[in-house]
Amino acid sequence: MDKEDVLYQHGTLALLVPGLFSGTLPVGELLKHGDYGIGSVEALDGELIVVDGKPYLAKSTGDVLEVSDDELVPFANVHYDRPTDKYDRENISQSDLEKEILANHDYHNLFFAVKITGTFKKMQTRAFIGQRPYPTLAQLADNQRTFEADNIDGTVVGYFTPELYQGIGSAGFHVHFLSDNHKFGGHILGFELAKGTVTLQTFTDLDLHLPTHDSTFRRHEFDYDGMDSAIRGAEG
Amino acid sequence: MDKEDVLYQHGTLALLVPGLFSGTLPVGELLKHGDYGIGSVEALDGELIVVDGKPYLAKSTGDVLEVSDDELVPFANVHYDRPTDKYDRENISQSDLEKEILANHDYHNLFFAVKITGTFKKMQTRAFIGQRPYPTLAQLADNQRTFEADNIDGTVVGYFTPELYQGIGSAGFHVHFLSDNHKFGGHILGFELAKGTVTLQTFTDLDLHLPTHDSTFRRHEFDYDGMDSAIRGAEG
Numbered sequence: 001m002d003k004e005d006v007l008y009q010h011g012t013l014a015l016l017v018p019g020l021f022s023g024t025l026p027v028g029e030l031l032k033h034g035d036y037g038i039g040s041v042e043a044l045d046g047e048l049i050v051v052d053g054k055p056y057l058a059k060s061t062g063d064v065l066e067v068s069d070d071e072l073v074p075f076a077n078v079h080y081d082r083p084t085d086k087y088d089r090e091n092i093s094q095s096d097l098e099k100e101i102l103a104n105h106d107y108h109n110l111f112f113a114v115k116i117t118g119t120f121k122k123m124q125t126r127a128f129i130g131q132r133p134y135p136t137l138a139q140l141a142d143n144q145r146t147f148e149a150d151n152i153d154g155t156v157v158g159y160f161t162p163e164l165y166q167g168i169g170s171a172g173f174h175v176h177f178l179s180d181n182h183k184f185g186g187h188i189l190g191f192e193l194a195k196g197t198v199t200l201q202t203f204t205d206l207d208l209h210l211p212t213h214d215s216t217f218r219r220h221e222f223d224y225d226g227m228d229s230a231i232r233g234a235e236g
Numbered sequence: 237m238d239k240e241d242v243l244y245q246h247g248t249l250a251l252l253v254p255g256l257f258s259g260t261l262p263v264g265e266l267l268k269h270g271d272y273g274i275g276s277v278e279a280l281d282g283e284l285i286v287v288d289g290k291p292y293l294a295k296s297t298g299d300v301l302e303v304s305d306d307e308l309v310p311f312a313n314v315h316y317d318r319p320t321d322k323y324d325r326e327n328i329s330q331s332d333l334e335k336e337i338l339a340n341h342d343y344h345n346l347f348f349a350v351k352i353t354g355t356f357k358k359m360q361t362r363a364f365i366g367q368r369p370y371p372t373l374a375q376l377a378d379n380q381r382t383f384e385a386d387n388i389d390g391t392v393v394g395y396f397t398p399e400l401y402q403g404i405g406s407a408g409f410h411v412h413f414l415s416d417n418h419k420f421g422g423h424i425l426g427f428e429l430a431k432g433t434v435t436l437q438t439f440t441d442l443d444l445h446l447p448t449h450d451s452t453f454r455r456h457e458f459d460y461d462g463m464d465s466a467i468r469g470a471e472g
Contacts, residue, residue, distance in 0.1 A: 001445075014400050106454040110446065163460060164250050164403050208442040209237075210346065218342040224399060 004082035007111045007159065007203040008033035011075035011211060014167045014222055016044065017230045019134040023072020024211035027055050030076050031069070033207070036115065036157050038176040039076025041067070044140055045130025047187045049176040050078055051155050056178055058185035060129040060145040064178070074211075077159055077169070079113055083199035091121075094191045098173050101160075101200065109162050111203045114175060116156040118196015123149045125177055125186030141234035147186060154179035156188065167227055168208065170235040187235075240318035243347045243395065243439040244269035247311035247447060250403045250458055252280070253466045255370040259308020260447035263291050266312055267305070269443070272351065272393050274412040275312025277303070280376055281366025283423045285412040286314055287391050292414055294421035296365040296381040300414070310447075313395055313405070315349055319435035327357075330427045334409050337396075337436065345398050347439045350411060352392040354432015359385045361413055361422030377470035383422060390415035392424065403463055404444065406471040423471075 010025045023042035030039070035053040040046065046057040048067065055067040085105070089097065097116075102108055126144045135143075158175025165171065178185040211217045246261045259278035266273070271289040276282065282293040284303065291303040321341065325333065333352075338344055362380045371379075394411025401407065414421040447453045 012400065106451070109454055109456065109458070110448055164248065164458060167400050168404075202448060204445060204448045206442075206444040206446075208444065209440060210442075212346055212438060212440045215342070218345055220345065222345070222400060 001205060004080045005204040006207050007077060007079050007113070007205070008207045008209065009077045009169065010073060010209045012168050012208065013075065013170055013231060014227060015217055015220070016075055017137045017227050018220065018223070019136045020216055020220060021074050021134045022214065022216065023074050024214050025073050026069060027067050027071045027073060028069030030073060030078055031055065034078025034080050036081045036113065037076060037078030038158055038174070039073050040128070042072050042074065043130035043132065043134065044128045047127050047176055047185065048073065048076060049157055049178045049185055051157060051178050056182060056185060058125065058127050060127040062147060064182055064185045079201065079203065081115070081201070083115070083201050085200040087198055088196070089193060089198050090195045092193050094188065097193065097198070105200065107160065107200070107202060111162070111206055112160050113201040114156065114158050114160065114173065115199045116193065116196050119151065119153050119194040121151060121192040121194040123152050123154070123177055123191045124189040126189055127186045137234045138230050146189065147184065149179070149184050151194070152179050152184060154184070156191070166231060170231055172236070174235060237441060240316045241440040242443050243313060243315050243349070243441070244443045244445065245313045245405065246309060246445045248404050248444065249311065249406055249467060250463060251453055251456070252311055253373045253463050254456065254459070255372045256452055256456060257310050257370045258450065258452065259310050260450045261309050262305060263303050263307045263309060264305030266309060266314055267291065270314025270316050272317045272349065273312060273314030274394055274410070275309050276364070278308050278310065279366035279368060279370065280310070280364045283363050283412055283421065284309065284312060285393055285414045285421055287393060287414050292418060292421060294361065294363050296363040298383060300418055300421045315437065315439065317351070317437070319351070319437050321436040323434055324432070325429060325434050326431045328429050330424065333429065333434070341436065343396065343436070343438060347398070347442055348396050349437040350392065350394050350396065350409065351435045352429065352432050355387065355389050355430040357387060357428040357430040359388050359390070359413055359427045360425040362425055363422045373470045374466050382425065383420065385415070385420050387430070388415050388420060390420070392427070402467065406467055408472070410471060
């Protein structure tokens, strides 16, 4: 097993649903497990994206900031970039591209990364607004900020999680964006790709790292009813 | 992260439900990730238990065999033994002991190992009978052999999987047994502990290793409805 075969995950998505938004791993530790990835920070106050080893946070103010190594994350995925598939693609929407990926590859039971670099005719993103005390994930999603850019160059980074793992991750595709000028980004709600390069990377191993020293997590009684719809509503 | 912090798992329990029983990892590879564990072999033809680095198979004939390194497993868990808790216990049933463990420790959201060495007043086990073509897990469970022993010395090895991970593992406790004389064993249906030492070991990381090169697994369309009850019926 090479390090590029592993998708590293800190936290389990289930803990975000009831509002366990405390950061439990420093970004500096997270980056020991990959150079590309996505996630969030304490209070879910923005959308994290790691590109070429550097972490950025797209905030609900519209700003994109570099993230320091001691910033704490409650949930994130990272991997070391080594694509298993690479091809160019033009003039396609996010939803058509995702359908095409699943139709052209027998990857629907695997964890895999998606990266797209290129020019986007349209890019729609959102960022959560951190609140205290922490609301539920659904309440946070009701109050998010959305952004739109036209004809923008940048990078899409994210993952496909098979249906079985809903609650551990967000089943289906989950992707974030960072513009090449590092001024625009967030959790992607939709895009139209003008022209770009798509890479996919399948993983043999999911390394699921849990915040076992966090007593709030350890003691929480999770309510699994309604978790699926809460995740689809907030992360879909 | 030390190697003792990792629970290694080959395969995902969901693949056993519809009958994907082909072995996809040699035991020799499995044993590079731990010295204690449980699992099954190709066709689910017996119950695997790893004690002190050695793999044994409890067969439906009642025999217990040593397993060679090239035997293939479809599903197994192993870890390196380094207990986080250790205590002596007398005169308690399996179900009371498991309730006591969860009541005395805030481990219900964690993956942890359970090991019990001692004398059992009663030990009830089962072993599946391999069939070809492969039936479903529920069909296999309908046709299992059960065994019972009184006043037997041996080792219980197994794991607790939090509810969220049902389908990846078997939610709750899942334990196998091997007698000290290596002549009796299997998947545990129940026991009465006379006197023994209980150890627990929590894990920060689940390393979920999938059979990504197996085309049957890659292409399978899993039916998630009914999976929970099928797993509880066969593995509970």
